[in-house]
Amino acid sequence: MNYWLVKSEPSTWSWDQQVARGAKGEAWTGVRNHAAKLNMMRMKKGDRAFFYHSNEGKEIVGIAEIIKEHYPDPTDASGKFVCVDIKAEKPLKSPVTLELLKHDRRFAKMALIKLSRLSVQPVTADEWKAICKLGGL
DNA sequence: GCCAACGTTGGC
């Protein structure tokens, strides 16, 4: 299984809204960046992704599961970009903030720290485990 | 195909 991190501004699409969608999940649309697109194309059904709130909160709030692999983004008229479907799996017991990650050397290589604008990014198994632990899981 | 101008993201 591979691990990922996806970002959303809570004012646009929040973890609570994701949870409210339940098992049917929601299409993760609107990504218009090729690096992020390539990451989405590498996602497999059953992969897990951290759900990060950018701008407001700036913290990882939950874990989502990829339930449908990439297909053309219906919100993209050009047809060049893709989306995947994800569903909320479970929240972190305590959110893990960007502040915390920045001050822990284990996460210094994460795209979240180094490439702050990349909205869909890979997470290593080690990073995944460490963040789950920090989040109380 | 280069590069300046411009737009967007997202932390601060």
Added chain:
DNA sequence: GCCAACGTTGGC
């Protein structure tokens, strides 16, 4: 609200 980083666009 500012600005750094970085992606995209368009003139040449």
